[in-house]
Amino acid sequence: MKNNKDFDKKDAIFKAMLELISKHGFHSSPMSEVAKQADVAAGTIYHYFKSKDELICALYVKLKQKNIENLFKNDDTAKPFKDRFRSFYLQMINEAIKNPKEFYFLEQFANSPYLSTIPKAELSVLDSPIYDFLRKAVFTQVLRDIPPKILVAFVTGSASSIIKLQLSGEFQMTSSDLELAFFTCWDGIKKA
Amino acid sequence: MKNNKDFDKKDAIFKAMLELISKHGFHSSPMSEVAKQADVAAGTIYHYFKSKDELICALYVKLKQKNIENLFKNDDTAKPFKDRFRSFYLQMINEAIKNPKEFYFLEQFANSPYLSTIPKAELSVLDSPIYDFLRKAVFTQVLRDIPPKILVAFVTGSASSIIKLQLSGEFQMTSSDLELAFFTCWDGIKKA
Amino acid sequence: MKNNKDFDKKDAIFKAMLELISKHGFHSSPMSEVAKQADVAAGTIYHYFKSKDELICALYVKLKQKNIENLFKNDDTAKPFKDRFRSFYLQMINEAIKNPKEFYFLEQFANSPYLSTIPKAELSVLDSPIYDFLRKAVFTQVLRDIPPKILVAFVTGSASSIIKLQLSGEFQMTSSDLELAFFTCWDGIKKA
Amino acid sequence: MKNNKDFDKKDAIFKAMLELISKHGFHSSPMSEVAKQADVAAGTIYHYFKSKDELICALYVKLKQKNIENLFKNDDTAKPFKDRFRSFYLQMINEAIKNPKEFYFLEQFANSPYLSTIPKAELSVLDSPIYDFLRKAVFTQVLRDIPPKILVAFVTGSASSIIKLQLSGEFQMTSSDLELAFFTCWDGIKKA
DNA sequence: TATGAATGAGCGTTCATTCAT
DNA sequence: TATGAATGAACGCTCATTCAT
Numbered sequence: 130m131k132n133n134k135d136f137d138k139k140d141a142i143f144k145a146m147l148e149l150i151s152k153h154g155f156h157s158s159p160m161s162e163v164a165k166q167a168d169v170a171a172g173t174i175y176h177y178f179k180s181k182d183e184l185i186c187a188l189y190v191k192l193k194q195k196n197i198e199n200l201f202k203n204d205d206t207a208k209p210f211k212d213r214f215r216s217f218y219l220q221m222i223n224e225a226i227k228n229p230k231e232f233y234f235l236e237q238f239a240n241s242p243y244l245s246t247i248p249k250a251e252l253s254v255l256d257s258p259i260y261d262f263l264r265k266a267v268f269t270q271v272l273r274d275i276p277p278k279i280l281v282a283f284v285t286g287s288a289s290s291i292i293k294l295q296l297s298g299e300f301q302m303t304s305s306d307l308e309l310a311f312f313t314c315w316d317g318i319k320k321a
Numbered sequence: 322m323k324n325n326k327d328f329d330k331k332d333a334i335f336k337a338m339l340e341l342i343s344k345h346g347f348h349s350s351p352m353s354e355v356a357k358q359a360d361v362a363a364g365t366i367y368h369y370f371k372s373k374d375e376l377i378c379a380l381y382v383k384l385k386q387k388n389i390e391n392l393f394k395n396d397d398t399a400k401p402f403k404d405r406f407r408s409f410y411l412q413m414i415n416e417a418i419k420n421p422k423e424f425y426f427l428e429q430f431a432n433s434p435y436l437s438t439i440p441k442a443e444l445s446v447l448d449s450p451i452y453d454f455l456r457k458a459v460f461t462q463v464l465r466d467i468p469p470k471i472l473v474a475f476v477t478g479s480a481s482s483i484i485k486l487q488l489s490g491e492f493q494m495t496s497s498d499l500e501l502a503f504f505t506c507w508d509g510i511k512k513a
Numbered sequence: 514m515k516n517n518k519d520f521d522k523k524d525a526i527f528k529a530m531l532e533l534i535s536k537h538g539f540h541s542s543p544m545s546e547v548a549k550q551a552d553v554a555a556g557t558i559y560h561y562f563k564s565k566d567e568l569i570c571a572l573y574v575k576l577k578q579k580n581i582e583n584l585f586k587n588d589d590t591a592k593p594f595k596d597r598f599r600s601f602y603l604q605m606i607n608e609a610i611k612n613p614k615e616f617y618f619l620e621q622f623a624n625s626p627y628l629s630t631i632p633k634a635e636l637s638v639l640d641s642p643i644y645d646f647l648r649k650a651v652f653t654q655v656l657r658d659i660p661p662k663i664l665v666a667f668v669t670g671s672a673s674s675i676i677k678l679q680l681s682g683e684f685q686m687t688s689s690d691l692e693l694a695f696f697t698c699w700d701g702i703k704k705a
Numbered sequence: 706m707k708n709n710k711d712f713d714k715k716d717a718i719f720k721a722m723l724e725l726i727s728k729h730g731f732h733s734s735p736m737s738e739v740a741k742q743a744d745v746a747a748g749t750i751y752h753y754f755k756s757k758d759e760l761i762c763a764l765y766v767k768l769k770q771k772n773i774e775n776l777f778k779n780d781d782t783a784k785p786f787k788d789r790f791r792s793f794y795l796q797m798i799n800e801a802i803k804n805p806k807e808f809y810f811l812e813q814f815a816n817s818p819y820l821s822t823i824p825k826a827e828l829s830v831l832d833s834p835i836y837d838f839l840r841k842a843v844f845t846q847v848l849r850d851i852p853p854k855i856l857v858a859f860v861t862g863s864a865s866s867i868i869k870l871q872l873s874g875e876f877q878m879t880s881s882d883l884e885l886a887f888f889t890c891w892d893g894i895k896k897a
Numbered sequence: 898t899a900t901g902a903a904t905g906a907g908c909g910t911t912c913a914t915t916c917a918t
Numbered sequence: 919t920a921t922g923a924a925t926g927a928a929c930g931c932t933c934a935t936t937c938a939t
Contacts, residue, residue: 660882671859
């Protein structure tokens with residue numbers, strides 16, 4: 130059984146790598162700096178991870194999982210789907226705005242050759258909660274009859290883009306902007 | 322005035338860098354390899370570009386410009402806006418599918434710390450054709466009254482995401498899928 | 514007095530190091546791997562040996578001693594010297610062929626800078642049985658009157674080389690080949 | 706065509722590696738030290754050699770070739786074979802004594818796992834002059850009818866061992882000792 | 898302009914050794 | 919004794935960049 134110290138070290142390494150990559154990118158985040166920021170020796174990282182690449186991939190899976198879990202944190206299946214979707218959509222945006230480093234890391238990873246080093250099956254599992262959420266709503270004719278994969282892409286892609294806009298500092302979104310964004314998405318995907 | 326040879330060399334360098342980065346990412350695309358693929362000496366690259374970063378940024382601007390120009394290639398201002406938008410939306414997707422390397426490069430760049438090294442003003446200029454296109458349609462009440470920046474983010478983000486789905490090989494989109502995607506977007510953004 | 518467990522551990526460490534070095538050489542035989550193969554913790558090795566170098570040197574001395582003892586296992590001082598020498602010479606070759614790992618280790622060590630870290634006096638003691646064996650035969654005029662050290666070098670060197678030929682797999686020696694090898698050596702060193 | 710400077714650099718690297726390995730062994734001869742001794746930058750070595758291992762192997766082949774060529778430098782095919790062999794045998798010893806670093810390097814290499822990384826065919830070619838020299842003498846019935854490979858092993862092995870004795874400083878060989886060594890070998894291999 | 902050998906700082910990683918448990 | 923996580927110096931190697939030609 131792992132003790133607290135173990136968790137501390139591994140988590141410190143994850144945190145340091147996240148910090149660095151989100152700010153400087155993959156290739157300006159040397160292991161030596163990760164070690165320094167995590168307050169461990171360089172060699173220690175290699176007790177927990179085989180290589181830099183493996184560390185980065187493990188970090189991606191961990192953060193992606195956490196992120197997706199959080200999207201459904203407030204999901205109330207008793208509510209009408211529209212409400213549930215609204216909560217989900219706004220949560221996507223709010224989570225990212227509250228955790229910009231994690232968002233930047235995830236986007237950077239997902240748009241790099243790293244992504245293709247992770248087996249598709251594993252990626253599917255990560256995404257499956259979103260996929261299931263929307264697929265069911267297609268099935269119950271609450272949502273437009275579009276292939277669920279396209280639906281997922283549409284919804285997450287538009288949200289990502291809006292998040293980037295906000296995080297770029299170029300545009301400060303008010304809550305009514307968020308509401309507008311939600312409706313824009315909803316009116317696109319809902320059953321006519 | 323630049324002669325043909327100059328163009329050839331510079332273009333060969335651009336092409337080689339595009340090839341490498343789209344496949345292997347920024348790191349794993351050494352200048353020596355670029356030189357080899359471009360069939361020039363390593364030093365030659367530095368006659369055209371101050372540094373690797375500058376070359377990469379110049380490539381981004383060049384490709385982004387070309388890409389955006391192409392989106393309006395078939396724009397017919399005489400047509401109803403819905404038709405024009407349909408053409409624009411499908412063109413976004415088709416251009417990317419026809420030029421996957423360019424798409425991958427642009428996405429990788431835009432989701433990396435490189436992006437923030439380019440002045441915001443310069444980026445705005447690049448995006449302005451899309452911005453103007455949609456802003457006018459908001460003004461003329463064809464589109465929902467949303468801040469144009471959000472609108473641009475929504476439209477391009479959803480398209481990007483759908484393109485990645487297609488390019489990933491995970492899902493083969495038919496032309497009716499594309500049509501569905503267009504309607505999904507359109508129904509979201511059109512004036513109710 | 515050492516208990517069985519001690520012997521087991523120490524021997525397991527020796528065995529693991531032998532295995533690794535004979536196959537991969539001194540470098541490419543990390544202590545962590547020795548520990549793994551010996552089924553002990555890395556730190557445990559340092560209870561038995563001060564350092565990697567000391568372990569390697571101790572292994573050399575141990576194996577060299579064992580090896581030389583074995584050469585005289587069947588020595589029958591009642592027999593004519595020629596017979597005794599024949600037995601000795603063939604035993605050198607057979608021992609090595611039966612224990613190739615030990616042979617490779619010993620040769621690798623003896624041809625490396627490690628050898629010179631062992632005091633010459635200690636090495637002399639190890640070799641002395643062979644030295645005495647041949648020196649006496651020079652004294653009794655059975656062997657050519659050559660400085661015994663040269664004699665030892667000649668005999669052991671030719672045997673080593675023949676062993677390597679056999680172990681390389683390049684040449685399969687029959688028993689008549691071995692007999693020929695013995696005669697070649699014998700005719701060289703015997704008193705005319 | 707390679708200019709002098711090229712030769713100088715490559716040779717300086719070879720020389721530095723030889724110097725270091727002969728004295729400290731493979732794993733205490735870091736590339737950084739080679740670079741320093743050769744008076745080139747660390748990276749420069751990698752223009753000439755793909756890796757440390759490749760450099761070491763190339764050095765082996767180069768020195769082995771040179772060494773074997775030298776053995777026949779004074780060969781006079783007009784002379785009786787016994788004289789030719791005497792010249793060859795003493796040359797083996799003298800060459801090594803004059804070039805102890807090269808001898809140590811070659812022995813260290815030949816008794817390490819490095820040797821097996823060189824294709825057997827390539828090694829055969831290197832040895833073939835010695836092989837041919839002795840094989841012919843077996844054929845013409847000047848030498849004992851032993852498989853030539855065994856003969857080569859016997860002759861070179863005994864010589865190597867005698868060289869090590871001399872270089873160890875443990876025993877100073879006079880020219881009459883050398884003469885004795887030659888006769889010991891010759892009487893062993895000559896046709897009775 | 899064009900070359901490509903040369904540079905050397907800096908990278909990812911290894912591994913002999915230590916020490917708190 | 920025995921453990922094995924932790925250390926950090928040192929390794930082999932890469933690669934953006936320079937400069938003599």
